[in-house]
Amino acid sequence: MTVKRAKELVDKGRKLLSDGDFAAAGEAFAAALELDEAVPIRNNLAQAFFLAGELWRALEVLEPSIGEESEKGESNPFSYGLAARIYVALGREEQARKYLQQAIKSYEDGWADLRRAGQVGTHFFREYTAIIMRAAADMKDHRRVFDLYRRWESHHVSWENVFMAAVACFNMGRFKRAASLLSSIAEVHGLFAGMQKVAFQVERGAIPPFEMSYELSPRYDMQEMTGDENAKSEAGREFAHDGLSRMTVLAWLLDDDGSGEADQGLRGLVQYGGEWGEKLGRRVLESPVFSSAAKMASANALIERGVLPENEPIPMYIDGEQRMVEIRKTPVIMNPDKELDRIVDQAIQLRDKGQVKEATELLQDLQRREKLYPRAIMTLANLLRQQKKYDESLSLMKMLEDMFPDSPELLFNFAALMLQMGDLSRPGNIMKGLTVPTVKRNSRKSYTDWAVT
Template identity: 35%
Template sequence: MDNNNMRRLEEKGRECLEGGDYGKAVKIFNKALAVQENHVIRNNLAMAHYQTGDYDTCLRSLQLNLADGAILNPYAHSLACLALVKSGQLRDARIQLEKAIKEMDEGTRALACAGKPPPSWNEYAVIVLRAAGALQDHRLVFKLYNKWRNRQSNWENAYFGGVAAFNLKKYRQAAGCWTSIAPVWRPFMAMQRVAVLADRGDIPHFTLEYDHFNQDKIMKMAADAVDDPVKMRQMISDSTVRLFYLTIILEEEMDLKLRNLFLSYIIKYGGEWGSRLGQDWLLSPAINDELKIAAAMTLVETGVIPPGEPVTMYIDNQQREVYMRGYVLSPATGAKMVRVYQEAINLAGDGEIKEAIRLLEGPLLEEGTVYPPAMILLVRLYHNQGVERKKRQLIDMLESISENVDDLKLHSEMANMYLDIDEIERAMKHAAVIKSKCPPAESKELDKRLSEQLARIYMEHEIDAYSDFVIQEYRRKVEDKRLAISPGLAQGIKNMPAGWLSAACQSYSLAPARLRKDRERQITALLQEEENLQIIIQGLDPAGRELLRYLLQREGWSRINTLTRKFGSMDDDGFFWEYEPPGSTLGQLWLRCLIFIGRVQINGRNTKIAAVPVELRPALSRLLG
């Protein structure tokens, strides 16, 4: 058999190995080895046996590659380590790992003398790290990753380095490893957020395996286990499954119902760890309110939170008590409540508000009955009577229901309810939900209904609401402009409205030039002098300096949603900054042209970021260091 035929045979075997057809791969590799011995083909043969779970045959296949005097082969020693761990022979596995590391270093030095080691050699580091991980030697994995990472291009090295750092509770280093490979695969960015939340104490520690999660395999496991609590508990105890579920839960563009479902699985079947995660999330400003409601409802369902008792939660940007119940929506409940609801409407219509309230409170608050029309009516009656605490309690219940049922009519009724009680932002939130979920065939009718609801917002309830809404939209259009991830002063300033440039000049006690281009020059010239920057930094409040440090420690930029969670939003900053400067930390820095905000393509997504101008980064790093 000539070399070309051998090469084709090897490639075919490798394709079978990578495609999961291990039996066929074994046959092809054995056929090739019968013609000619080759240490690479022998490694691949052993890996095919390993993948089938035949660890003894895997070790027998490696004997020639492991023999004294054989060619340097860190791959073979690492694979032997993996097979020995699976067989419970940990002492022998450690010996093979030590040989793999020794040969990796010796081979690298020898190849370096003849030039740069080839990528194929450097990629052996992946299986060495995996072998060290199989022995649960997290410190060694992290040490080897740092030792070898400058010459590694394979993303798996950074993945395993992140796993080791996470297991050592070095969460920030784990986040850094996974962020570095986020362009390779989108879930790595969600894993980065898992590490950040663990660093904040929002995710209880758990030990990760040195294995990649197979999405299809996990989803099949979930489908098989969904009606079996024992299987569900076994599945959620698997750290790889936990990590996969957390990446889905924290991915904001995933379907909310799926995220809530996976969160309920983690809390319900994750034992003490899952229960603690659910309780920690209730108080975390970093977790969105919809997930907190789902967590609270699952904690009620599992008995951790008693039904009807107040729960302290960080919700609506404040810490307060929220009332949760276990809900059952049934036709029988509806039939019973229709009569009560109609009677309450009649009483309220006759001016007997307190009697209507008493009639509804019994089934809704004391018995825990769920009937959204009656609950919405009671909210309106409480608002009429100024009963704030009970109104909040009922609104919390309605919000938790609306998050867990697909009922466009309920969202519409809640939008109208919020209009009636002057909670404009909540009304618009529910209107947006209707628009996003309504089928296309209903869009005309929907647009008409939404227009009517928005007209009520603008014209009937708060005369300033329309202008406030438009002002926010003006500013959001500026925020949505294209920006480089490392913007220059020229680009960032050019994105700013003319009025903002005048405001920037005023903030620096500069008399604004008449022409825009001259105002741009004034600001650019001022900021490029380090002495001026030192004075400017001294005049910032502590939050402003901290935000700049935060960005500079992260290559000069960050996603805007991360910054708003940590430093506050720009929601109330308006648009006409020359008359009323922004009050938020982000807005104040943007006004001074110390940061710019805009959208950039990251992993194919149009992402809003804040970034320090590239010309200012060296000087600001020195001044803030």
């Protein structure tokens, strides 16, 4: 009965641990340990304290398993692996390496015992490879992480082992191997497929190398980059120097859904990412891999940093060729303008006569003259869409979305563009904003003027 009750408490503790309630998990494991002095229960209690940041309490719990008085010959790799992680967190690397070595020896001694007993298929023991590799990862000993992965390659039962091996390869500059490993676990989480693309683009030189994080829980949020200028800059720097933030934004960017949020993240990386951020911004401008919107985000961030001059041509690779693009801050003409309306009407008449190119040039001339008029922008975006110049059209649509996020005319045309680009999921999300109460009586006239059929 006592053992059964201890098991119930352990199951409860593990559930609380997975939910992130470390204090409650610790209470459950402590109660279980009073009923059953089993090493795995002691390990669970120590892990709960470790995750809660109570490092010395975690070591105190582990002491009977890892101390000199512990039973000789007992294979206890998890205890030693966790002790190594705790000492890394305490900044005591010499002790950490000592316990890592003991964890490796304990695992291999235990594996030899299982082989002799004909029990090498034991799943729970194979799981210990993950915490041992993780201890090496905490030390940022990338070579050791990958060596352990290869040493026990037939033992691993968790995708985490493969992920850590991929991170180690990425950080050692073995980007193709990292991409291959990430590809093998792509079905576990969509982010891994994006990470594979990032590794491939780093290998090709489109993205400057950086140190990838072994963590998969984000520590920073783009939403924190708000508030007063000092707070925003500090949050931006922390975000842009975090390995997981870099990898996530870049993976998101390479799978761009047209939402604009990935471009916002890219701008943060370039603006606050120091020397690496500047290199990233320049490579985005030079590479055919990234969208026009991403290039504009990079250019604006580089201008904001003072790296590139404002109102001067900037070389960019757009629509299959190198171009000189001038970035200017142009005020938007929000009030009705009879002269500009006359030009837009003229462009629509040219379009209706089949003179799409001439209509496009007429409205592009307005932009060159810094006449940023929403009705003209929408008409131009649709003309570009009609000519399958999707990147240019998307850039204009995003500009309008920033100004008029609830406009029914914009939502309709934006959804049409995404359908033409082959994105079948985005239009539904866009059209959710198109509700009957937002449509005014005169919207029919505006819609007819703006939409291209």
